[in-house]
Amino acid sequence: GESVGLHLPTLSVQEGDNSIINCAYSNSASDYFIWYKQESGKGPQFIIDIRSNMDKRQGQRVTVLLNKTVKHLSLQIAATQPGDSAVYFCAENNNAGNMLTFGGGTRLMVKP
Amino acid sequence: DAGVTQSPTHLIKTRGQQVTLRCSPKSGHDTVSWYQQALGQGPQFIFQYYEEEERQRGNFPDRFSGHQFPNYSSELNVNALLLGDSALYLCASSLAAGDGEKLFFGSGTQLSVL
Numbered sequence: 001g002e003s004v005g006l007h008l009p010t011l012s013v014q015e016g017d018n019s020i021i022n023c024a025y026s027n028s029a030s031d032y033f034i035w036y037k038q039e040s041g042k043g044p045q046f047i048i049d050i051r052s053n054m055d056k057r058q059g060q061r062v063t064v065l066l067n068k069t070v071k072h073l074s075l076q077i078a079a080t081q082p083g084d085s086a087v088y089f090c091a092e093n094n095n096a097g098n099m100l101t102f103g104g105g106t107r108l109m110v111k112p
Numbered sequence: 113d114a115g116v117t118q119s120p121t122h123l124i125k126t127r128g129q130q131v132t133l134r135c136s137p138k139s140g141h142d143t144v145s146w147y148q149q150a151l152g153q154g155p156q157f158i159f160q161y162y163e164e165e166e167r168q169r170g171n172f173p174d175r176f177s178g179h180q181f182p183n184y185s186s187e188l189n190v191n192a193l194l195l196g197d198s199a200l201y202l203c204a205s206s207l208a209a210g211d212g213e214k215l216f217f218g219s220g221t222q223l224s225v226l
Contacts, residue, residue: 034215044217099170
C-alpha cells in the first residue's frame, strides 16, 4: 500500500547550523501532513503541520515545505540546538478520518 | 491542563497472556487512537474510538480490541500475547470536530512479552 517514507535515517549537524529533514510520500490524495519529534522514552510531540493547499508554513525556528509536484515534504530547523536531538517523523492523514500513516523516522544528532 | 496519560508505563508479560493498557485523553478531547511502535520504527495505527465505538481500524488481528468509556478514557486489550507484540503502545487523543487531525500523544506503555 501507499506509505510515507524518509530519505535519511540519521542526520548529524553542528550546533547552530540549520537542519533539513526530508520526507517522501506516495499517496497523491493526502491533504494533511504533520511533523512529530520523539525524544527517548516519550511519545511523539507535535511540531508543525501543513495542508495541501499551502506550500510553506513557518513556526518558531521551524519551517515545513510541501512540494506536491514531486510529493516531497521537508522540515527545516533553524539554529539547531542540542535540545533538538531526537527522532523526527513525518505523517500523513489518510483522508478517511484521523488515522495517520507515519514514516520510519530520521534521527537528528546535534554536535556541540 | 493535563495531557494524555497512559498506564502502566512498563509491563512484562509472557506468551499467551492477556494485557490491558489504559489511556486518559487530553482535557476537552473526545477521540482516542491507539498506535503500536516497534523499536526503531514509526508508530502504526491500531484503531480509533469515538462516542464509545470503534470508528477506524488498522491492519491488526482481532486479538487487539479496545473500549472507550463515557468519560472518553480508553483501554487497549491484547489477547494471546506473542513475542512480536513487544512494542511501545501509544495513545493519542484529538477532537472530532474542528482541527481533528492534530493528535496529541501520551508517553506510551512499553510492553515486553517474554
